[in-house]
């Protein structure tokens with residue numbers, strides 16, 4: 424794909440331009456990343472976000488470090504800083520480690536900058552291929568559900584944003600939805616607004632609008648009621664990290680949706696590419712690191728006022744405390760299956776190991 428993806432691209436000077444996700448859906452603007460430090464700020468401030476794209480910008484951040492300075496000590500130091508810029512999405516560590524391995528094992532006569540650029544592009548291209556495969560496996564599941572229920576349309580519920588702003592170039596959870604549109608399936612998506620940062624209301628709704636996909640934004644508390652009323656056929660979310668035993672870390676609030684889905688006998692799928700798996704962590708509920716972000720993301724809300732100006736407003740008494748866990752863990756037992764580029768996989772250690780370690 425030559426380093427050009429929907430959410431970011433390498434420009435003619437070899438710098439990385441990204442869509443500023445903090446401004447969507449109100450303002451469509453890009454930010455130019457010229458250094459590893461720029462990539463770190465973009466990840467920390469969530470100018471880019473979503474596990475896959477965080478990993479891609481992590482890889483490109485290592486390439487930008489090489490572009491700045493080819494001293495290996497500098498590259499290793501910057502890679503460490505990039506690796507630590509957000510803690511939960513393991514795609515970041517996965518991608519940075521692939522980059523470093525390639526750089527540190529390169530022959531002395533190799534053009535390091537070319538190598539780093541090609542390696543980063545390869546990671547992004549392979550993610551794009553993975554998301555396309557996920558789109559097909561996931562959409563086949565939609566087909567099976569419609570057949571079983573003898574329906575000609577399907578209602579899907581999703582949480583956060585797991586579209587092409589989060590994984591190149593189709594997404595993870597949204598990938599099967601895009602495929603459904605291509606196959607002419609009558610699909611409707613319930614979009615959890617996803618407080619506190621509203622990735623559903625701001626980003627998923629924006630993506631679906633761009634593709635003319637029928638959707639309804641719902642407050643985060645609404646899903647359970649919809650499920651009880653038979654208005655949801657399937658839930659599908661992405662993930663930031665899946666442990667060896669199949670526990671799923673995803674945006675805060677995912678766990679509650681999985682509980683409601685279980686209670687109402689509604690299938691709950693998690694769509695992930697390989698880079699989201701963490702075989703080092705055996706018990707995700709216990710050991711997946713969960714990011715805690717600023718209280719202000721809970722206390723303030725951003726939106727467009729009636730004069731067309733983006734504003735931030737305080738929602739709580741100024742002195743109230745707030746807590747802002749970025750993610751929660753959905754235990755494997757609540758997940759119907761993982762939808763991956765290798766196919767559909769049960770969430771138990773044996774099945775995950777077989778699909779990803781024995782099936783290389």
Ligand code: MRU
Pocket residue numbers: 472473474475476512582583584585586589590595596622660661662663673674675749
């Ligand atoms: O904090 P964010 O916006 O980076 O969180 C993103 C999510 O939780 C997504 O659902 C997740 O990354 C899966 S899609 C790649």
